[in-house]
């Protein structure tokens with residue numbers, strides 16, 4: 071009979087002591103993990119200097135982890151990104167425990183949470199308002215699509231969290247989060263900082279060779295603190311002046327006298343987690359949508375035909391139209407499937423020994439869900455690299471393929487708490503942009519540039535930058551964009 075340890079999920083054979091360190095991919099790890107999945111199955115494991123890392127390539131097995139969420143919802147201790155740069159004060163890296171539950175409750179009551187989408191409806195007017203501002207900016211200078219998308223996502227998240235309205239042109243709060251999120255991605259690259267494997271390094275004198283990471287960490291931590299404090303102070307000032315626009319923070323601080331210092335710290339860090347989590351993620355999904363429209367003009371035409379027949383050309387679509395736009399909703403689902411915002415999710419760790427799919431999962435094991443692999447599994451999504459919204463529409467005798475929302479937002483008690491906000495923002499952008507714009511390939515020297523879809527590395531991943539042309543569909547569309555407040 072095998073010992074428990076002998077019954078770990080299978081995987082590539084490693085070397086003594088270091089295990090599989092040399093086998094680990096340096097970039098686009100999700101592609102290698104999917105290849106390993108084809109060889110070793112839906113669940114496999116590797117050994118990194120004694121640390122067990124379980125890689126899940128099957129959505130059915132991820133469901134098993136999901137069902138036992140209480141055991142599998144801790145986060146690994148990341149010395150660099152967590153303690154040194156300060157992200158372990160925010161929800162994404164905070165350990166499982168009472169502060170984690172407090173943050174999640176705050177998210178739930180304000181923007182909904184797994185299974186309770188209702189609160190998000192209160193945010194619809196803000197999303198519609200910011201989407202209309204986005205249309206105007208894009209009409210003005212379509213070449214700056216990425217900057218406009220950042221401002222759109224920043225406008226929604228800063229509005230709902232702090233009651234702050236982003237400025238046209240450079241906005242200090244949008245820039246602040248952009249910098250902090252870049253730091254998050256850079257400080258959490260697996261294997262980039264030896265201190266993640268040898269925590270003792272952080273106690274060594276800084277004049278020693280190889281200790282430059284400490285200075286880097288201090289500089290990044292300043293940005294993390296600014297992300298937490300600066301917008302919080304903005305809302306506090308507005309409250310004091312009696313000019314605060316209702317927001318997550320202003321309503322949470324209504325009865326401030328009854329709150330303890332810990333309550334206030336948790337509110338501040340929850341707000342920063344919304345701000346941090348809600349900015350880049352949605353931008354990546356929306357940028358991918360524009361790319362998909364360049365690559366698939368036939369999808370664009372079909373979506374526009376639906377909008378024209380349901381809404382006409384006299385007004386812009388709103389959330390009230392959503393139930394009547396099945397093809398647009400399918401485009402939203404396909405954007406979430408086709409492009410992985412978080413290709414390998416965010417790692418979880420096991421709180422105690424357990425068993426999944428017949429394999430032993432030891433306490434402390436890191437669990438990585440290859441979301442990209444699951445969303446591009448040709449058994450579940452035939453022709454997986456094709457952007458094909460029809461796969462999400464049920465027809466007689468042909469059920470819809472697996473709902474990508476069950477995969478792309480992760481699993482267990484760590485499932486993305488911004489999922490309903492993400493979906494609503496994406497719907498609003500897709501529906502309104504297609505109602506008024508044609509999105510086409512850029513042309514250079516008379517030749518259309520055909521972009522490729524490739525995810526860049528990072529916990530939050532973007533499609534590789536591409537060029538496109540976004541032009542109004544008609545003079546009527548221009549008036550609609552300019553008339554809207």
Ligand code: HEM
Nearest residue numbers: 161162347348351355411412416479480481484486488492
């Ligand atoms: C298309 C957009 C988005 C995608 C695909 C996405 C995906 C994810 C994924 C895969 C995770 C990791 C879940 C896990 O550990 O299993 C996550 C976590 C998280 N997301 Fe999102 N997300 C999106 C938008 C948002 C938005 C709009 C917000 C904020 C309002 C947000 C806030 C967070 C936070 C705070 C966490 C950490 C949760 C925790 O550790 O408990 N996300 N997201």
